[in-house]
Amino acid sequence: MSKSNAKPDRFRELKLSLQVFFSNKSAVAGLIIFLFYFFDALILQFFPQILPFKHPYQLTPNYANPIPQPPSFKHPFGTTYPGVDLLNAIIKSIRLDFWLSLEIVIPGAIIGLVVGIIATYFGGWIDEVLMRVTDIVFSIPYLVLAIAIGYVLGRTLQSMMIALILVWWPLYARYARSVTLETKELTFIEAARAAGTSNLKIMFKHILPNSLPPVFVQISLDLGTIMLTISALAFIGFLPAANLPELGYLTSLGYNYIQTAPWAMIIPGLFIVLFALAVNLMGDGFRDVIDPRRRSEL
Amino acid sequence: MLLFIPTLLGLTVIVFVLIHIGGTNKLLAMYLSPRLTGAARQQIIAELDQKFHFNDPIYIQYFYWLAQIFQGNWGITNTPIFSGPVTQAIELFFPNTLMLTIFAAILIWLISIPLGVHTAVNRDKPSDNVIRVGSLTFYAMPWYLIGIILIIIFAVWLKILPINGTVNPSLVADLSWYHNGISYPTHILLIDALIHGNLVVAGNAFLHLIMPSVTLALGVMAALVRLMRGTMLETLDQDFVNFARAKGVPEKVVINLHAKNNALLPVITNFGYLVAGLLGGVVVIEDVFSYPGIGMWLTDAMINNDMGGIMGGTLLFGIILVVTSLALDLIYAKIDPRIRY
Numbered sequence: 001m002s003k004s005n006a007k008p009d010r011f012r013e014l015k016l017s018l019q020v021f022f023s024n025k026s027a028v029a030g031l032i033i034f035l036f037y038f039f040d041a042l043i044l045q046f047f048p049q050i051l052p053f054k055h056p057y058q059l060t061p062n063y064a065n066p067i068p069q070p071p072s073f074k075h076p077f078g079t080t081y082p083g084v085d086l087l088n089a090i091i092k093s094i095r096l097d098f099w100l101s102l103e104i105v106i107p108g109a110i111i112g113l114v115v116g117i118i119a120t121y122f123g124g125w126i127d128e129v130l131m132r133v134t135d136i137v138f139s140i141p142y143l144v145l146a147i148a149i150g151y152v153l154g155r156t157l158q159s160m161m162i163a164l165i166l167v168w169w170p171l172y173a174r175y176a177r178s179v180t181l182e183t184k185e186l187t188f189i190e191a192a193r194a195a196g197t198s199n200l201k202i203m204f205k206h207i208l209p210n211s212l213p214p215v216f217v218q219i220s221l222d223l224g225t226i227m228l229t230i231s232a233l234a235f236i237g238f239l240p241a242a243n244l245p246e247l248g249y250l251t252s253l254g255y256n257y258i259q260t261a262p263w264a265m266i267i268p269g270l271f272i273v274l275f276a277l278a279v280n281l282m283g284d285g286f287r288d289v290i291d292p293r294r295r296s297e298l
Numbered sequence: 299m300l301l302f303i304p305t306l307l308g309l310t311v312i313v314f315v316l317i318h319i320g321g322t323n324k325l326l327a328m329y330l331s332p333r334l335t336g337a338a339r340q341q342i343i344a345e346l347d348q349k350f351h352f353n354d355p356i357y358i359q360y361f362y363w364l365a366q367i368f369q370g371n372w373g374i375t376n377t378p379i380f381s382g383p384v385t386q387a388i389e390l391f392f393p394n395t396l397m398l399t400i401f402a403a404i405l406i407w408l409i410s411i412p413l414g415v416h417t418a419v420n421r422d423k424p425s426d427n428v429i430r431v432g433s434l435t436f437y438a439m440p441w442y443l444i445g446i447i448l449i450i451i452f453a454v455w456l457k458i459l460p461i462n463g464t465v466n467p468s469l470v471a472d473l474s475w476y477h478n479g480i481s482y483p484t485h486i487l488l489i490d491a492l493i494h495g496n497l498v499v500a501g502n503a504f505l506h507l508i509m510p511s512v513t514l515a516l517g518v519m520a521a522l523v524r525l526m527r528g529t530m531l532e533t534l535d536q537d538f539v540n541f542a543r544a545k546g547v548p549e550k551v552v553i554n555l556h557a558k559n560n561a562l563l564p565v566i567t568n569f570g571y572l573v574a575g576l577l578g579g580v581v582v583i584e585d586v587f588s589y590p591g592i593g594m595w596l597t598d599a600m601i602n603n604d605m606g607g608i609m610g611g612t613l614l615f616g617i618i619l620v621v622t623s624l625a626l627d628l629i630y631a632k633i634d635p636r637i638r639y
Contacts, residue, residue, distance in 0.1 A: 141578035269440070
């Protein structure tokens, strides 16, 4: 196939992919919600001066009026203990949660992919050992393992990130493994090997691109799961540092006022659910895109 | 099959590494009085080093440590809710967690399988859409939020279920088999009350068990409903199902006998993930409901930087998961004639 032919082909592929994705209405809704979170995170991270926040990276308590106030004109979402305006706090929290989720899932996926591909490509004892290691990491519930790693590293935001990366890569190693097992028997890999291509090049130029689409789907789904895990860890008190704008920590602030001020827990919680729901719907849409059966229907 | 032995050993290696990676000073801190200084302190440190074999190479230390683990010496824990040997803490807290997870697992099994079958059979009908949206929403909810919403509805608004703990303290104030928050002989209040024939306490304990177990069930169930729906849809498309229909077998029998049993196989293989989900869930949910189980002890240990509790809990959960997945493999081999070990 010459280069000039390849281009329109790619273009048609892309067009078809977009068609499949946009024919799934709930996936589009998920994408729109995801984009809201994304722009919130983007603006607060890089252009915080646009928004009228004195302290964009921490909560601003108001000790003069610490009791949670119901939603009003001044505080559209109400306030939570100690006098934190929930709307502002949520806007700030989304930035932290969003980047933290990305910072966990992407290194996790990269480590998992590399381990999985190397293990499966070479096979034999390397495969045996690496897969046993993933089994062992899998055998501890990730919340518990994260707590144990948090004890070792000290409970900070940094160590939460490292702990969750260490917990998250085995899943991707398994994905990469199942894809590589199929791909490595295909003829084009044999041809590449016969042509004298190095192992490294075969692994990362020929096998890796084939395992990327399902991994992208998984990354999209995992963004939600990681957000849930972060918030659960923050809720049970993993982060001792107060004043951190984090959705799970925000919900835990309202815990003592559950009988008198239910909004203080429900509203931040709603934003966690919304994000997890959106990335799940979006991930289902991506799965349709890479599913050959769905493609042929259009 | 026998691969579970290296997995278990690997698990102990991970826990050992996590314990020792912080250096020996951190480990000795709990045995040293901060007021002790100078030469006396050095001498105590030297004695403790000798006692705990800290002067040996690290891999030798591992075997000393493993021997102690096998002998049931899991170290000590010191948290506000319990201080003493880790094994004793496990003995006290684990029965409660077991009760909670079994209760939740029964709920999950009873509800999610019929729901999954129902949605697959009534594909794209309103009931399917409602159940799908519902299960997706629960799937996207943090566990603690499910618990909080249940508390707000059933305890704050309707006032029919208790918020936290295992029993109303005034009911157990002068019972002979209950003191210091511990019931005897099984440590599960509900079962102990039944053993002693105290139905009032048993009923109260049961009410306290409802919300945590429903929360746990709802959190884990969503994934299972989705999985069951997917495998059921695939099974309903297969030739043997069409053949059974063509033969004139009633649709009810086709669904409940032919299709459902085959669709259950992949669900059972994924039961290991379900157990993992349950064990992860109890950590958060027991904390929300102040339910005295392993999860609450673990979060308490985390907040107090108590190594014995954290590492004991990690090792315990790891062992439970490895053993469960082994048991599941055995069950799977039994019910699926294609698999032979």
